Amino acid sequence: MMAKRRGTRLHIKHVAVAAMVLIAASAVLVFVVSKPQSLFEDGTKLNTAWRSEVPDPRESYLSKIPKVIWQTVKSHDVPEAAAEAGLSWSRLNPTWDRVVLDDAEVLEFVRHFYNETEYKIFQNLPIGVMKADFFRYMVIYQFGGVYADADTTNFQRIENWIARDCEFVVAPEDNDMFFCQWAFAAAPRHPIFKRLVERIFERLSGNVDYTYEHFVHEYTGPAAFTHSIREVLGISPEEKLQTYILTEEAKAMRKDGICWKTMQELDAALRNAFAHGKEEFLKDGWSNWLEEAGQMNDVASGQAARASQN
Template sequence: MRIINSRRLVTVLAFLLIASVLLLVFRKSNVNNIHDPAQSPSSPLSQPPSLATIPKAIHQTYKTATLADWAKEEGKNNRTLWFLSWQQKNPSYSHTVLNDKAADEFIAANFDKETQTAWAKMPLPVLKADLLRYAMLYIHGGIYSDSDTECLQPIDSWYGPYESASFIASVEWYKDSHNFDVPMYKKTQLVQWTFGASPRHPALLATINDIVQKVSFASIAYLSSKKNVEAIGGPQVLTRHVLEYMKSHGDDLDSLQKADDDKGRMYFKKSRVLLLPMFSFMAQLAPERLDPVIAAKKKSQESTLFVNHHFAGTYLDNGWKN
């Protein structure tokens, strides 16, 4: 029978022990350090976020980006009035509208090759529109709003006493508020046609990485199907990452129920997330807009109807769903 040299055995065991420790350290470092796709690592913005307040900046996107171009579309929609409403209601805010060419340049200038490759791979404009809104706010911070939205009240009034918020969104629907037997309607969902965040917000970083990973591994056939759009980068994706971010700070979005108080704002101090009640960003559908009895009851209350969403990019003949 062959006898194993004790010194050699000790050496092998020591090597295995060291390898195990290194593997654990490597795994832990990967968990705690999420890939940041933004370029220029020496930039101050690339440092761990201090989560400052949300900057006074409005970001939008559209195929054209000038008043002259928008005016040519009059009669088809009120795009000019919608865009100008953001400037008129918020004169102290900067207002940026990126057209398609500028969007390509923005991604190329601010994100790594992996993100650029995913961007170029996307066959549907709506997929790019979803990624772009997260990317713009991740780099610059501020308020994003779709091109078919109209600002009704100054952005500063949205916050109420919660100016220290680092993320702001409106509830699209509350948990179990729909009777449809569909999993997505069993959870609270946030609006992503209008929302705001501080630069380098972790929830946006996680959302961007999620989209890039999905696109990188998905087939063109999968990415070309409109039925997959919302699962790739839509509101359910953003909501999930905001939920995870809140939970990491000891707050729980799942505990959010229908609010029926005077204002309906809900501020989570630990995560500094401010959630506005339903209809805040789709005011034209609010009960008080449709029912004069409800309107009379709420007349003395502070209005949280801040934005009209005209759904021109969704359900109209040329909307992405059609």
């Protein structure tokens, strides 16, 4: 079971008001005016000494999921279908703030909230999808909230599928091997995301094998996401995820704010065009847009692999 260290709890109303004021002003302004914080203590090299048992204020996290929806896009000039998907979140959740950052704003976020070494590691990622993967973990670790891919349409109000006492919300994928990371939610500074972010930094600071066919999946994608969840919650590698989340052991984690969703429950609330791959979700320009993005990633993967061999 996960041991939680909590500092002073902020009243949820204060969190909501603070979030709305900061985000309404400007998402980028948040990054500029806030005091810079480094994930690692040493600004010149990776240092994980702060993971010791000595109490650290960065271990503390809020016990509620802030009412903020985070999404990323390559640029703010998105297809009409993508814009409609995004608006579905705002229409159904008018009391939530929705923040959409493009590539340049994502870089500014990382530059501000992480140190120079960490920023360079992020900036040097060879493929845009790896940056998108990593950023979603970084921003949820820092601020908490709901994350959803830009091609995800919302069909149910967030309150209908995320209970008020949840602190981490996730569903397994259909393949039963990984947890879904195109939509999830968490409280700020949650231990799962702390471990996930530090683990990715640790692995990317070493020798990255870009020749491995599934290096994106392994270093920043669902494999990295799932491994950290298993590690923090003590779920063995042999456990089948769809079966595990229905066990009494998994259900008992609810007292720690761990809220499992079945894939059916997530599907009832959300639709992800790429993940579902169904014709009804790949119309109005979605299929062309996704195909073009996929081709770009394939090209980048090949370039990265060749560069590592030279």
